[in-house]
Amino acid sequence: MKNLFPVVLALLVLSACNDSTTSSSTNQPTLSDYQLGEKWVWKYKGVTTEGEVRSDGTDTREIVRFDGSLAMTIGKDTIPVAEIVKPEESETPKYDWPLEVGKKWKYENSWTSQDGTTGNQSQDAEVLSYQEETVEAGTYMAYTIKYTGKITNSRGYSANETEVWLYAPAVKNFIKLTQDQGDFHYVEELIEYSKPN
Structure with missing residues:
Protein backbone atom coordinates (compact mmCIF):
# COMPACT_ATOMS: atom_id res chain seq x y z
CA MET A 1 0.00 0.00 0.00
CA LYS A 2 2.86 2.39 0.79
CA ASN A 3 4.09 2.19 -2.83
CA LEU A 4 0.68 3.19 -4.21
CA PHE A 5 0.58 6.51 -2.37
CA PRO A 6 3.05 8.39 -4.64
CA VAL A 7 1.26 7.08 -7.74
CA VAL A 8 -2.17 8.16 -6.46
CA LEU A 9 -0.74 11.54 -5.46
CA ALA A 10 0.85 11.99 -8.90
CA LEU A 11 -2.46 11.13 -10.62
CA LEU A 12 -4.31 13.67 -8.45
CA VAL A 13 -1.76 16.37 -9.30
CA LEU A 14 -1.96 15.55 -13.03
CA SER A 15 -5.75 15.58 -13.05
CA ALA A 16 -5.73 18.89 -11.19
CA CYS A 17 -3.43 20.29 -13.87
CA ASN A 18 -5.73 19.02 -16.63
CA ASP A 19 -8.75 20.61 -14.94
CA SER A 20 -7.02 23.95 -14.57
CA THR A 21 -8.92 26.87 -16.01
CA THR A 22 -5.78 28.80 -16.91
CA SER A 23 -3.09 26.45 -18.26
CA SER A 24 -4.81 25.21 -21.40
CA SER A 25 -4.34 26.40 -24.96
CA THR A 26 -6.17 25.16 -28.07
CA ASN A 27 -5.19 25.57 -31.71
CA GLN A 28 -7.58 25.76 -34.65
CA PRO A 29 -8.71 22.32 -35.90
CA THR A 30 -7.00 21.02 -39.04
CA LEU A 31 -8.29 18.94 -41.94
CA SER A 32 -6.99 15.71 -40.37
CA ASP A 33 -9.12 16.32 -37.25
CA TYR A 34 -12.36 15.65 -39.18
CA GLN A 35 -13.82 12.24 -40.09
CA LEU A 36 -16.28 11.11 -42.75
CA GLY A 37 -19.68 10.65 -41.09
CA GLU A 38 -19.06 13.04 -38.20
CA LYS A 39 -22.32 14.78 -37.30
CA TRP A 40 -23.54 17.68 -35.16
CA VAL A 41 -27.15 18.63 -34.36
CA TRP A 42 -28.16 21.82 -32.56
CA LYS A 43 -31.58 23.03 -31.44
CA TYR A 44 -32.25 26.76 -31.52
CA LYS A 45 -34.90 29.18 -30.35
CA GLY A 46 -35.16 32.95 -30.57
CA VAL A 47 -37.78 34.93 -28.64
CA THR A 48 -38.47 38.65 -28.25
CA THR A 49 -39.01 40.23 -24.83
CA GLU A 50 -42.72 40.33 -25.76
CA GLY A 51 -42.68 36.53 -26.12
CA GLU A 52 -42.85 36.40 -29.94
CA VAL A 53 -41.00 33.32 -31.22
CA ARG A 54 -38.97 34.38 -34.26
CA SER A 55 -36.97 31.21 -34.78
CA ASP A 56 -37.37 27.65 -33.52
CA GLY A 57 -35.85 24.51 -35.01
CA THR A 58 -32.77 22.35 -35.47
CA ASP A 59 -29.56 22.73 -37.46
CA THR A 60 -27.61 19.67 -38.63
CA ARG A 61 -24.08 19.57 -40.00
CA GLU A 62 -22.36 16.45 -41.28
CA ILE A 63 -19.00 15.52 -42.80
CA VAL A 64 -19.54 13.98 -46.25
CA ARG A 65 -17.40 13.13 -49.28
CA PHE A 66 -17.79 15.76 -52.00
CA ASP A 67 -15.74 15.92 -55.21
CA GLY A 68 -13.27 13.44 -53.74
CA SER A 69 -12.58 15.29 -50.49
CA LEU A 70 -14.18 15.90 -47.11
CA ALA A 71 -16.85 18.58 -46.91
CA MET A 72 -19.38 19.77 -44.34
CA THR A 73 -23.08 20.12 -45.08
CA ILE A 74 -24.44 23.37 -43.60
CA GLY A 75 -28.10 23.81 -44.44
CA LYS A 76 -28.37 23.53 -48.23
CA ASP A 77 -24.65 24.27 -48.69
CA THR A 78 -21.75 21.82 -48.87
CA ILE A 79 -18.45 23.47 -47.94
CA PRO A 80 -15.03 21.76 -48.29
CA VAL A 81 -13.49 21.18 -44.86
CA ALA A 82 -10.24 22.58 -46.30
CA GLU A 83 -12.07 25.94 -46.59
CA ILE A 84 -13.47 25.72 -43.06
CA VAL A 85 -10.05 25.09 -41.47
CA LYS A 86 -8.25 27.70 -43.57
CA PRO A 87 -6.77 30.26 -41.14
CA GLU A 88 -8.84 33.45 -41.09
CA GLU A 89 -6.71 36.27 -42.43
CA SER A 90 -8.20 39.06 -40.39
CA GLU A 91 -7.01 41.51 -37.76
CA THR A 92 -10.46 41.10 -36.15
CA PRO A 93 -11.33 37.34 -36.31
CA LYS A 94 -14.26 35.47 -34.75
CA TYR A 95 -11.83 33.13 -32.96
CA ASP A 96 -8.30 34.37 -32.22
CA TRP A 97 -6.30 31.11 -32.22
CA PRO A 98 -4.85 29.65 -30.09
CA LEU A 99 -7.66 29.97 -27.56
CA GLU A 100 -6.58 30.43 -23.95
CA VAL A 101 -8.19 31.83 -20.81
CA GLY A 102 -7.73 35.59 -20.45
CA LYS A 103 -7.14 36.26 -24.15
CA LYS A 104 -8.89 39.37 -25.52
CA TRP A 105 -9.38 40.67 -29.07
CA LYS A 106 -11.65 42.72 -31.30
CA TYR A 107 -14.11 40.96 -33.63
CA GLU A 108 -15.56 42.84 -36.61
CA ASN A 109 -17.77 41.47 -39.35
CA SER A 110 -19.49 43.01 -42.38
CA TRP A 111 -22.23 41.09 -44.18
CA THR A 112 -24.93 41.25 -46.83
CA SER A 113 -28.18 39.32 -46.37
CA GLN A 114 -30.15 37.62 -49.15
CA ASP A 115 -32.45 40.65 -49.50
CA GLY A 116 -29.47 42.98 -50.06
CA THR A 117 -29.39 44.48 -46.55
CA THR A 118 -25.83 45.21 -45.43
CA GLY A 119 -24.69 45.23 -41.85
CA ASN A 120 -21.79 45.45 -39.43
CA GLN A 121 -20.87 43.85 -36.13
CA SER A 122 -18.20 45.21 -33.82
CA GLN A 123 -17.50 43.32 -30.62
CA ASP A 124 -14.90 42.99 -27.86
CA ALA A 125 -14.13 39.31 -27.21
CA GLU A 126 -12.65 37.67 -24.13
CA VAL A 127 -12.04 34.02 -23.15
CA LEU A 128 -13.44 33.84 -19.62
CA SER A 129 -12.87 30.20 -18.65
CA TYR A 130 -12.03 26.65 -19.70
CA GLN A 131 -14.01 24.09 -17.73
CA GLU A 132 -16.54 21.27 -17.94
CA ALA A 137 -25.38 16.28 -26.13
CA GLY A 138 -23.19 15.61 -23.08
CA THR A 139 -20.45 17.12 -20.91
CA TYR A 140 -17.36 18.61 -22.55
CA MET A 141 -14.39 20.74 -21.61
CA ALA A 142 -15.22 24.09 -23.19
CA TYR A 143 -14.00 27.65 -23.47
CA THR A 144 -16.49 30.37 -22.50
CA ILE A 145 -16.00 33.26 -24.91
CA LYS A 146 -17.95 36.47 -24.33
CA TYR A 147 -18.53 39.00 -27.12
CA THR A 148 -20.00 42.43 -26.33
CA GLY A 149 -20.63 45.21 -28.81
CA LYS A 150 -23.03 46.59 -31.37
CA ILE A 151 -24.79 45.51 -34.55
CA THR A 152 -26.10 47.90 -37.22
CA ASN A 153 -27.59 47.53 -40.68
CA SER A 154 -28.46 49.59 -43.74
CA ARG A 155 -32.15 49.69 -42.80
CA GLY A 156 -31.43 51.80 -39.74
CA TYR A 157 -31.33 48.96 -37.22
CA SER A 158 -28.89 49.41 -34.33
CA ALA A 159 -28.67 47.36 -31.13
CA ASN A 160 -26.30 46.49 -28.35
CA GLU A 161 -25.35 42.85 -28.43
CA THR A 162 -23.94 40.28 -26.00
CA GLU A 163 -23.03 36.77 -27.10
CA VAL A 164 -21.62 33.92 -25.00
CA TRP A 165 -20.17 31.00 -26.98
CA LEU A 166 -19.10 27.72 -25.40
CA TYR A 167 -16.46 26.22 -27.71
CA ALA A 168 -15.51 22.56 -27.08
CA PRO A 169 -12.23 21.39 -28.69
CA ALA A 170 -13.39 17.73 -28.54
CA VAL A 171 -16.22 18.45 -30.99
CA LYS A 172 -14.33 21.19 -32.92
CA ASN A 173 -17.34 23.46 -32.60
CA PHE A 174 -19.50 25.46 -30.25
CA ILE A 175 -21.81 23.49 -27.94
CA LYS A 176 -23.92 26.44 -26.84
CA LEU A 177 -24.58 30.02 -27.94
CA THR A 178 -26.58 32.54 -25.93
CA GLN A 179 -27.26 35.87 -27.63
CA ASP A 180 -29.03 39.03 -26.47
CA GLN A 181 -29.53 41.61 -29.20
CA GLY A 182 -31.81 44.51 -28.35
CA ASP A 183 -35.18 42.94 -27.44
CA PHE A 184 -34.25 39.54 -28.90
CA HIS A 185 -32.96 36.52 -26.91
CA TYR A 186 -31.52 33.54 -28.83
CA VAL A 187 -30.17 30.20 -27.57
CA GLU A 188 -28.59 27.43 -29.64
CA GLU A 189 -27.46 24.19 -27.98
CA LEU A 190 -25.78 21.01 -29.23
CA ILE A 191 -28.19 18.10 -28.75
CA GLU A 192 -26.27 15.41 -30.63
CA TYR A 193 -22.66 14.76 -31.63
CA SER A 194 -21.48 11.54 -33.21
CA LYS A 195 -18.59 10.18 -35.22
CA PRO A 196 -17.67 6.77 -36.65
CA ASN A 197 -15.70 4.50 -34.33
Whole structure:
Protein backbone atom coordinates (compact mmCIF):
# COMPACT_ATOMS: atom_id res chain seq x y z
CA MET A 1 0.00 0.00 0.00
CA LYS A 2 2.86 2.39 0.79
CA ASN A 3 4.09 2.19 -2.83
CA LEU A 4 0.68 3.19 -4.21
CA PHE A 5 0.58 6.51 -2.37
CA PRO A 6 3.05 8.39 -4.64
CA VAL A 7 1.26 7.08 -7.74
CA VAL A 8 -2.17 8.16 -6.46
CA LEU A 9 -0.74 11.54 -5.46
CA ALA A 10 0.85 11.99 -8.90
CA LEU A 11 -2.46 11.13 -10.62
CA LEU A 12 -4.31 13.67 -8.45
CA VAL A 13 -1.76 16.37 -9.30
CA LEU A 14 -1.96 15.55 -13.03
CA SER A 15 -5.75 15.58 -13.05
CA ALA A 16 -5.73 18.89 -11.19
CA CYS A 17 -3.43 20.29 -13.87
CA ASN A 18 -5.73 19.02 -16.63
CA ASP A 19 -8.75 20.61 -14.94
CA SER A 20 -7.02 23.95 -14.57
CA THR A 21 -8.92 26.87 -16.01
CA THR A 22 -5.78 28.80 -16.91
CA SER A 23 -3.09 26.45 -18.26
CA SER A 24 -4.81 25.21 -21.40
CA SER A 25 -4.34 26.40 -24.96
CA THR A 26 -6.17 25.16 -28.07
CA ASN A 27 -5.19 25.57 -31.71
CA GLN A 28 -7.58 25.76 -34.65
CA PRO A 29 -8.71 22.32 -35.90
CA THR A 30 -7.00 21.02 -39.04
CA LEU A 31 -8.29 18.94 -41.94
CA SER A 32 -6.99 15.71 -40.37
CA ASP A 33 -9.12 16.32 -37.25
CA TYR A 34 -12.36 15.65 -39.18
CA GLN A 35 -13.82 12.24 -40.09
CA LEU A 36 -16.28 11.11 -42.75
CA GLY A 37 -19.68 10.65 -41.09
CA GLU A 38 -19.06 13.04 -38.20
CA LYS A 39 -22.32 14.78 -37.30
CA TRP A 40 -23.54 17.68 -35.16
CA VAL A 41 -27.15 18.63 -34.36
CA TRP A 42 -28.16 21.82 -32.56
CA LYS A 43 -31.58 23.03 -31.44
CA TYR A 44 -32.25 26.76 -31.52
CA LYS A 45 -34.90 29.18 -30.35
CA GLY A 46 -35.16 32.95 -30.57
CA VAL A 47 -37.78 34.93 -28.64
CA THR A 48 -38.47 38.65 -28.25
CA THR A 49 -39.01 40.23 -24.83
CA GLU A 50 -42.72 40.33 -25.76
CA GLY A 51 -42.68 36.53 -26.12
CA GLU A 52 -42.85 36.40 -29.94
CA VAL A 53 -41.00 33.32 -31.22
CA ARG A 54 -38.97 34.38 -34.26
CA SER A 55 -36.97 31.21 -34.78
CA ASP A 56 -37.37 27.65 -33.52
CA GLY A 57 -35.85 24.51 -35.01
CA THR A 58 -32.77 22.35 -35.47
CA ASP A 59 -29.56 22.73 -37.46
CA THR A 60 -27.61 19.67 -38.63
CA ARG A 61 -24.08 19.57 -40.00
CA GLU A 62 -22.36 16.45 -41.28
CA ILE A 63 -19.00 15.52 -42.80
CA VAL A 64 -19.54 13.98 -46.25
CA ARG A 65 -17.40 13.13 -49.28
CA PHE A 66 -17.79 15.76 -52.00
CA ASP A 67 -15.74 15.92 -55.21
CA GLY A 68 -13.27 13.44 -53.74
CA SER A 69 -12.58 15.29 -50.49
CA LEU A 70 -14.18 15.90 -47.11
CA ALA A 71 -16.85 18.58 -46.91
CA MET A 72 -19.38 19.77 -44.34
CA THR A 73 -23.08 20.12 -45.08
CA ILE A 74 -24.44 23.37 -43.60
CA GLY A 75 -28.10 23.81 -44.44
CA LYS A 76 -28.37 23.53 -48.23
CA ASP A 77 -24.65 24.27 -48.69
CA THR A 78 -21.75 21.82 -48.87
CA ILE A 79 -18.45 23.47 -47.94
CA PRO A 80 -15.03 21.76 -48.29
CA VAL A 81 -13.49 21.18 -44.86
CA ALA A 82 -10.24 22.58 -46.30
CA GLU A 83 -12.07 25.94 -46.59
CA ILE A 84 -13.47 25.72 -43.06
CA VAL A 85 -10.05 25.09 -41.47
CA LYS A 86 -8.25 27.70 -43.57
CA PRO A 87 -6.77 30.26 -41.14
CA GLU A 88 -8.84 33.45 -41.09
CA GLU A 89 -6.71 36.27 -42.43
CA SER A 90 -8.20 39.06 -40.39
CA GLU A 91 -7.01 41.51 -37.76
CA THR A 92 -10.46 41.10 -36.15
CA PRO A 93 -11.33 37.34 -36.31
CA LYS A 94 -14.26 35.47 -34.75
CA TYR A 95 -11.83 33.13 -32.96
CA ASP A 96 -8.30 34.37 -32.22
CA TRP A 97 -6.30 31.11 -32.22
CA PRO A 98 -4.85 29.65 -30.09
CA LEU A 99 -7.66 29.97 -27.56
CA GLU A 100 -6.58 30.43 -23.95
CA VAL A 101 -8.19 31.83 -20.81
CA GLY A 102 -7.73 35.59 -20.45
CA LYS A 103 -7.14 36.26 -24.15
CA LYS A 104 -8.89 39.37 -25.52
CA TRP A 105 -9.38 40.67 -29.07
CA LYS A 106 -11.65 42.72 -31.30
CA TYR A 107 -14.11 40.96 -33.63
CA GLU A 108 -15.56 42.84 -36.61
CA ASN A 109 -17.77 41.47 -39.35
CA SER A 110 -19.49 43.01 -42.38
CA TRP A 111 -22.23 41.09 -44.18
CA THR A 112 -24.93 41.25 -46.83
CA SER A 113 -28.18 39.32 -46.37
CA GLN A 114 -30.15 37.62 -49.15
CA ASP A 115 -32.45 40.65 -49.50
CA GLY A 116 -29.47 42.98 -50.06
CA THR A 117 -29.39 44.48 -46.55
CA THR A 118 -25.83 45.21 -45.43
CA GLY A 119 -24.69 45.23 -41.85
CA ASN A 120 -21.79 45.45 -39.43
CA GLN A 121 -20.87 43.85 -36.13
CA SER A 122 -18.20 45.21 -33.82
CA GLN A 123 -17.50 43.32 -30.62
CA ASP A 124 -14.90 42.99 -27.86
CA ALA A 125 -14.13 39.31 -27.21
CA GLU A 126 -12.65 37.67 -24.13
CA VAL A 127 -12.04 34.02 -23.15
CA LEU A 128 -13.44 33.84 -19.62
CA SER A 129 -12.87 30.20 -18.65
CA TYR A 130 -12.03 26.65 -19.70
CA GLN A 131 -14.01 24.09 -17.73
CA GLU A 132 -16.54 21.27 -17.94
CA GLU A 133 -19.85 22.41 -19.46
CA THR A 134 -22.96 20.26 -19.82
CA VAL A 135 -25.41 20.52 -22.71
CA GLU A 136 -28.03 18.08 -24.02
CA ALA A 137 -25.38 16.28 -26.13
CA GLY A 138 -23.19 15.61 -23.08
CA THR A 139 -20.45 17.12 -20.91
CA TYR A 140 -17.36 18.61 -22.55
CA MET A 141 -14.39 20.74 -21.61
CA ALA A 142 -15.22 24.09 -23.19
CA TYR A 143 -14.00 27.65 -23.47
CA THR A 144 -16.49 30.37 -22.50
CA ILE A 145 -16.00 33.26 -24.91
CA LYS A 146 -17.95 36.47 -24.33
CA TYR A 147 -18.53 39.00 -27.12
CA THR A 148 -20.00 42.43 -26.33
CA GLY A 149 -20.63 45.21 -28.81
CA LYS A 150 -23.03 46.59 -31.37
CA ILE A 151 -24.79 45.51 -34.55
CA THR A 152 -26.10 47.90 -37.22
CA ASN A 153 -27.59 47.53 -40.68
CA SER A 154 -28.46 49.59 -43.74
CA ARG A 155 -32.15 49.69 -42.80
CA GLY A 156 -31.43 51.80 -39.74
CA TYR A 157 -31.33 48.96 -37.22
CA SER A 158 -28.89 49.41 -34.33
CA ALA A 159 -28.67 47.36 -31.13
CA ASN A 160 -26.30 46.49 -28.35
CA GLU A 161 -25.35 42.85 -28.43
CA THR A 162 -23.94 40.28 -26.00
CA GLU A 163 -23.03 36.77 -27.10
CA VAL A 164 -21.62 33.92 -25.00
CA TRP A 165 -20.17 31.00 -26.98
CA LEU A 166 -19.10 27.72 -25.40
CA TYR A 167 -16.46 26.22 -27.71
CA ALA A 168 -15.51 22.56 -27.08
CA PRO A 169 -12.23 21.39 -28.69
CA ALA A 170 -13.39 17.73 -28.54
CA VAL A 171 -16.22 18.45 -30.99
CA LYS A 172 -14.33 21.19 -32.92
CA ASN A 173 -17.34 23.46 -32.60
CA PHE A 174 -19.50 25.46 -30.25
CA ILE A 175 -21.81 23.49 -27.94
CA LYS A 176 -23.92 26.44 -26.84
CA LEU A 177 -24.58 30.02 -27.94
CA THR A 178 -26.58 32.54 -25.93
CA GLN A 179 -27.26 35.87 -27.63
CA ASP A 180 -29.03 39.03 -26.47
CA GLN A 181 -29.53 41.61 -29.20
CA GLY A 182 -31.81 44.51 -28.35
CA ASP A 183 -35.18 42.94 -27.44
CA PHE A 184 -34.25 39.54 -28.90
CA HIS A 185 -32.96 36.52 -26.91
CA TYR A 186 -31.52 33.54 -28.83
CA VAL A 187 -30.17 30.20 -27.57
CA GLU A 188 -28.59 27.43 -29.64
CA GLU A 189 -27.46 24.19 -27.98
CA LEU A 190 -25.78 21.01 -29.23
CA ILE A 191 -28.19 18.10 -28.75
CA GLU A 192 -26.27 15.41 -30.63
CA TYR A 193 -22.66 14.76 -31.63
CA SER A 194 -21.48 11.54 -33.21
CA LYS A 195 -18.59 10.18 -35.22
CA PRO A 196 -17.67 6.77 -36.65
CA ASN A 197 -15.70 4.50 -34.33
